[in-house]
Amino acid sequence: MKYSDRVAAVNARIKRLPRLYEDYIKSSRDRDADKYIGYWKSGILNNEYKLTPLKPETVVRKMKQGCARPTSPLYGLGLEGAHTFIKGMRKFRTSEGYVVRMTGKHHDSEIDNHALLLIHEYGLGNNPKRPAMHKSYARVLEDIKRDDRAMVKTINQYIRNGKWRNG
Numbered sequence: 001m002k003y004s005d006r007v008a009a010v011n012a013r014i015k016r017l018p019r020l021y022e023d024y025i026k027s028s029r030d031r032d033a034d035k036y037i038g039y040w041k042s043g044i045l046n047n048e049y050k051l052t053p054l055k056p057e058t059v060v061r062k063m064k065q066g067c068a069r070p071t072s073p074l075y076g077l078g079l080e081g082a083h084t085f086i087k088g089m090r091k092f093r094t095s096e097g098y099v100v101r102m103t104g105k106h107h108d109s110e111i112d113n114h115a116l117l118l119i120h121e122y123g124l125g126n127n128p129k130r131p132a133m134h135k136s137y138a139r140v141l142e143d144i145k146r147d148d149r150a151m152v153k154t155i156n157q158y159i160r161n162g163k164w165r166n167g
Contacts, residue, residue: 009162010159013158013159013162014159017155017159020158021151021155024151025097026097029097029098030091030097030098032098032144033091033097033099033100035140035143036100036137036140037089037090037091039135039139039140040086040089040133040136041089043132044072044073044074044085044086044132045075045078045086047073049130049131049132049135051073051131052073052128052129052130053071053073054070054071054072054073059071062076068080073130074120074130074132076106081107083103083104083105083107083113084107085104085106085113085116085117087104088102088103088113089101089103090102102114102117117133120132
């Protein structure tokens with residue numbers, strides 16, 4: 001099918017762009033939330049972020065507790081426990097799409113996992129920074145930047161010849 005390149009036809013395609021783009025944005029919000037959680041989990045599980053190592057006394061304590069990876073920062077009970085720190089990062093639907101936030105409580109102390117996240121991210125007190133959240137989000141932003149460049153090409157193509165393809 002040949003699309004018209006007349007000014008009226010091009011203007012009509014431009015008017016349809018917000019609706020087309022909003023559909024793309026809605027699907028990408030869901031996908032980006034899933035990516036963030038995936039980066040969070042893999043970053044901790046595989047120590048991809050090269051976080052500050054645990055203190056020797058912490059490693060000894062975790063060994064006594066029977067933790068699977070006592071030397072891995074932020075791992076704790078990892079995937080073995082029901083409500084672990086790694087599993088605490090969850091996606092929730094909002095009117096605008098999705099939000100990702102930390103849920104649950106620490107298995108040992110009943111401290112809210114969100115509070116622990118802040119301690120680890122910013123290194124509060126005598127705790128070193130272990131910014132897994134920031135590093136996970138930085139990876140998502142790189143993906144978004146790459147996706148946005150592809151979307152600009154798609155929009156330009158649509159305006160020129162009426163062909164719409166996602167990404």
